[in-house]
Amino acid sequence: MTSLWPRIEPLLAGVEKPARYIGMERGSQRPEHRPGSVSWLLVYPDTYEIGLPNQGLQILYEILNERPDAVAERSYAPWLDMIQVMRSQAVPLFSVDTHRAAGDFSVIAFNLSAELVYTNLLECLDLAGVPVRNEARGTDDPIVVAGGHSTFNPEPMACFVDAFVIGDGEEPVGEMTEVIGAWIRGGHIGGREAVLHDLAMVPGVYVPSMYEVEYDGAAIRGLSPRYPDVPAVVDKRTVADLADWPYPRNQLVPLIEVVHDRLNVEIFRGCTRGCRFCQAGMITRPVRERPADQVRTMVEEGLRRTGYDEVALTSLSSADYSGIDGLVAGLVDEQAGCGNVGVSLPSLRVDAFTVGIASEIQKVRRTGLTFAPEGGSWRLRQVINKLITEDDLYAAVEGAYSQGWRRVKLYFLVGLPTEMDEDTLGIAELARNVVKVGKRHTKQASCTVSVGGFVPKAHTPFQWFGQNGIAETRRKINMLRDDLRRTAATVRWHDPEASFAEGIASRGDRRIGRVIERVWRAGGTFQEWSEHFRLDRWLEAMAAEELDPEWYVTRHRTEDEILPWDHIAAGLHRDFLWQDWEAALASHGLPDCRWTPCYDCGVCTDYALEHVVASSVPPAGGSQGTGQDLTTAGAVPISLSPTRA
Amino acid sequence: MRGDTGFPVRVAFTKQGKVRFVSHRDVARAFERAFRIEALPLAFTQGFSPRPKVSFGLALSVGHESDAEYLDVELAEPMPLDLLGDALTAALPEGIDVIGVVPLVDRAPALQEAVGEVEWEIEIRGATPDVDASPDSVTVRVDAVLAASTLPVERVRKGKTTTDDIRPAIRRITVLGASEGGTVLIAALATRPTSLRPAELIHALGPDYIEGRVRRIRQWIERGDERLDPLVADTRIALEARAS
Numbered sequence: 001m002t003s004l005w006p007r008i009e010p011l012l013a014g015v016e017k018p019a020r021y022i023g024m025e026r027g028s029q030r031p032e033h034r035p036g037s038v039s040w041l042l043v044y045p046d047t048y049e050i051g052l053p054n055q056g057l058q059i060l061y062e063i064l065n066e067r068p069d070a071v072a073e074r075s076y077a078p079w080l081d082m083i084q085v086m087r088s089q090a091v092p093l094f095s096v097d098t099h100r101a102a103g104d105f106s107v108i109a110f111n112l113s114a115e116l117v118y119t120n121l122l123e124c125l126d127l128a129g130v131p132v133r134n135e136a137r138g139t140d141d142p143i144v145v146a147g148g149h150s151t152f153n154p155e156p157m158a159c160f161v162d163a164f165v166i167g168d169g170e171e172p173v174g175e176m177t178e179v180i181g182a183w184i185r186g187g188h189i190g191g192r193e194a195v196l197h198d199l200a201m202v203p204g205v206y207v208p209s210m211y212e213v214e215y216d217g218a219a220i221r222g223l224s225p226r227y228p229d230v231p232a233v234v235d236k237r238t239v240a241d242l243a244d245w246p247y248p249r250n251q252l253v254p255l256i257e258v259v260h261d262r263l264n265v266e267i268f269r270g271c272t273r274g275c276r277f278c279q280a281g282m283i284t285r286p287v288r289e290r291p292a293d294q295v296r297t298m299v300e301e302g303l304r305r306t307g308y309d310e311v312a313l314t315s316l317s318s319a320d321y322s323g324i325d326g327l328v329a330g331l332v333d334e335q336a337g338c339g340n341v342g343v344s345l346p347s348l349r350v351d352a353f354t355v356g357i358a359s360e361i362q363k364v365r366r367t368g369l370t371f372a373p374e375g376g377s378w379r380l381r382q383v384i385n386k387l388i389t390e391d392d393l394y395a396a397v398e399g400a401y402s403q404g405w406r407r408v409k410l411y412f413l414v415g416l417p418t419e420m421d422e423d424t425l426g427i428a429e430l431a432r433n434v435v436k437v438g439k440r441h442t443k444q445a446s447c448t449v450s451v452g453g454f455v456p457k458a459h460t461p462f463q464w465f466g467q468n469g470i471a472e473t474r475r476k477i478n479m480l481r482d483d484l485r486r487t488a489a490t491v492r493w494h495d496p497e498a499s500f501a502e503g504i505a506s507r508g509d510r511r512i513g514r515v516i517e518r519v520w521r522a523g524g525t526f527q528e529w530s531e532h533f534r535l536d537r538w539l540e541a542m543a544a545e546e547l548d549p550e551w552y553v554t555r556h557r558t559e560d561e562i563l564p565w566d567h568i569a570a571g572l573h574r575d576f577l578w579q580d581w582e583a584a585l586a587s588h589g590l591p592d593c594r595w596t597p598c599y600d601c602g603v604c605t606d607y608a609l610e611h612v613v614a615s616s617v618p619p620a621g622g623s624q625g626t627g628q629d630l631t632t633a634g635a636v637p638i639s640l641s642p643t644r645a
Numbered sequence: 646m647r648g649d650t651g652f653p654v655r656v657a658f659t660k661q662g663k664v665r666f667v668s669h670r671d672v673a674r675a676f677e678r679a680f681r682i683e684a685l686p687l688a689f690t691q692g693f694s695p696r697p698k699v700s701f702g703l704a705l706s707v708g709h710e711s712d713a714e715y716l717d718v719e720l721a722e723p724m725p726l727d728l729l730g731d732a733l734t735a736a737l738p739e740g741i742d743v744i745g746v747v748p749l750v751d752r753a754p755a756l757q758e759a760v761g762e763v764e765w766e767i768e769i770r771g772a773t774p775d776v777d778a779s780p781d782s783v784t785v786r787v788d789a790v791l792a793a794s795t796l797p798v799e800r801v802r803k804g805k806t807t808t809d810d811i812r813p814a815i816r817r818i819t820v821l822g823a824s825e826g827g828t829v830l831i832a833a834l835a836t837r838p839t840s841l842r843p844a845e846l847i848h849a850l851g852p853d854y855i856e857g858r859v860r861r862i863r864q865w866i867e868r869g870d871e872r873l874d875p876l877v878a879d880t881r882i883a884l885e886a887r888a889s
Contacts, residue, residue: 005663012666012708013708018666018707018708019666019667019668019671019707021666022663022664022666022667023663024663024664024738024739024740026678026738253678255664255667255675255738256667256668256671257671257674303681304682305682306678306682307678307679307680307681307682307736308678308681309681
């Protein structure tokens with residue numbers, strides 16, 4: 001078990017960004033692999049710059065290394081140039097911490113956050129010398145694990161992954177370590193089947209090989225456990241109190257530039273807004289806020305350890321944190337003496353972008369502000385339950401432009417349920433009005449409209465909706481571009497072909513695995529990168545497997561059909577989701593359940609949990625559930641510290 | 646470095662091992678973070694986006710090591726400089742060690758302009774296995790280069806191609822001996838009017854050669870007839886002393 005560095009080093013002279021492969025980040029560890037302990041290789045299957053900041057991976061890295069019975073190291077997908085020389089020189093996938101071969105680890109665990117990285121997972125396994133199909137692995141091969149949001153529909157990857165961790169990974173990784181450790185120390189009795197069966201007994205762990213799927217033509221007849229003690233439904237795991245998990249304690253500071261290159265402190269998990277298109281919000285319920293004191297401590301210590309001058313308070317909707325104004329104000333006051341630390345709140349809702357918050361945000365490396373109305377008309381926003389009024393939006397951008405920002409970015413989806421052309425053109429109308437607001441303050445006011453094709457996701461009220469096809473998506477985007485030609489609003493859009501491919505995997509079943517493998521074998525890695533994405537590989541793979549893309553992507557599902565992820569539970573009652581789907585079609589909105597009466601989606605009642613909030617004071621501002629009149633929204637005075645954008 | 650109200654110092658550091666793959670710019674960012682980690686009292690620029698007053702010396706290419714890198718930084722108040730060096734090293738990536746910190750006179754010439762010569766330890770290897778890169782062969786090529794009166798080379802700068810004579814920039818070359826991959830030599834190269842890079846020297850010795858390990862071993866500030874180490878060139882006696 002030695003370091004491969006002497007064989008890796010000569011390869012680095014000929015590749016881009018060789019520092020991707022050297023490790024040595026502040027906060028990184030070089031654990032000793034003790035005999036009998038379980039070694040985890042945590043892999044983010046995309047480039048180093050994208051994978052390094054991932055909080056989930058860093059949290060598990062620390063937790064596992066703190067255990068006496070486990071060690072953890074990290075790896076990221078090598079770039080194409082490095083893959084080429086690695087293959088030609090027979091250098092396998094390696095950890096960046098000690099440059100140990102991936103095949104030497106007991107477990108290789110991937111973070112899966114997006115469908116188009118699935119082929120990278122296969123590439124990483126192949127580079128590691130591990131058979132990509134789980135059935136082909138032997139006792140000496142690592143156990144292949146996957147976690148992250150995409151596991152809530154695990155079926156497309158069911159042929160490749162040995163065990164999926166559904167939900168929060170902090171607790172299950174410890175339990176899995178105990179199971180695997182016992183198997184290793186016991187001499188692998190019973191072989192792979194035995195340890196996989198034992199892992200299926202860990203709550204929140206889904207072992208696909210423990211289940212048989214039956215089909216009825218294109219439809220699924222059912223999925224059933226092969227053993228009586230294997231659960232029919234796998235419930236997600238939820239960390240009840242974030243206060244028990246003050247991680248990362250020692251955030252990694254990369255030596256090269258990466259995305260989100262600042263101190264990131266998670267202030268809460270879950271979301272109560274109930275936006276109907278948003279899988280992340282739905283599957284991470286209930287809300288669990290970190291106590292404000294703990295946030296302050298983590299920020300203080302984090303800045304001291306890392307030397308960063310910017311901290312981001314992260315969550316799905318940061319301004320919803322109860323007591324957010326006080327928290328930000330307190331942080332900025334504390335840091336004032338240390339010389340210019342910027343506090344930023346990514347994921348700010350338009351309707352919560354208030355004076356209190358914004359005026360506290362000081363000097364930050366900012367190029368523009370981003371808001372995400374998502375729907376182009378009030379009617380459509382009620383359908384998707386993102387209850388932002390036009391006045392909310394104009395008030396927010398008024399504040400931004402008047403205080404010195406010059407560029408505002410707006411995110412929208414096209415292809416939402418019940419959408420009509422007037423909704424799509426509503427996007428253009430909003431953009432034009434936003435620019436008008438801006439021009440009152442600066443001649444250089446501009447607005448970028450960023451449009452993506454909506455991909456319905458599992459465990460949301462929209463999981464039954466047929467996605468818009470490529471032609472329809474293109475038509476809408478072009479309509480928007482035409483309408484905004486020769487204005488100060490620019491339109492950017494996500495490739496509709498990529499959205500289509502995402503749609504194949506997003507609600508795919510186990511048969512899609514063979515499609516993913518074909519795409520990978522045809523050279524389809526880094527499909528998230530526009531320069532490498534090619535739809536024809538996906539369509540050819542579907543045709544070769546005799547699977548119909550329309551069945552998976554554009555078809556509306558029926559209420560009674562079995563969905564490929566029915567055996568995975570995010571806690572949301574199927575009845576609730578169906579009712580919410582019907583409410584959507586009738587354009588009814590639902591209020592924020594952190595502060596208004598519960599509408600019984602199922603999560604809290606089933607898991608005997610409740611929302612954990614840091615303070616009893618709801619945040620100021622916000623149309624939903626906080627007392628403001630939804631039809632008028634009221635004036636939201638904003639003053640921001642001046643900046644040159 | 647201006648230093649009228651602050652206390653400018655010059656920091657010498659090494660760059661060895663794996664960290665050689667980190668770019669010059671990223672090393673600069675690592676220093677900025679190290680300054681914050683050690684909460685050093687730095688002087689800041691005026692204006693809207695205050696930044697610490699740091700200026701770096703000559704850039705080092707990704708993949709090259711160094712025994713002699715320099716930066717100038719202005720402190721807001723005096724402090725014991727021996728402690729400063731160790732404190733910085735602890736906060737910097739492995740392989741970047743601060744080996745000297747000295748106080749600078751006010752308005753010392755900037756490193757990038759002041760340095761006139763760089764010494765390199767360069768390993769020469771054959772581009773393919775059939776190329777002879779043994780010390781004897783390399784010596785023949787070195788002698789030829791030193792005997793040449795001109796060595797024209799095409800360079801592209803900002804989209805324009807020019808032909809430069811690099812011979813004057815080659816001050817001295819000494820072949821040290823064999824290495825595992827080929828031959829090691831020491832070369833003293835001028836940095837003015839334009840820097841002669843090790844890759845250009847290697848190519849001039851032979852297009853069938855490639856570089857192995859390359860390490861910068863010295864930088865020299867030239868002033869009149871003198872050749873000065875950057876830690877000596879513009880040092881003031883003590884940090885607090887200042888002409889009134």
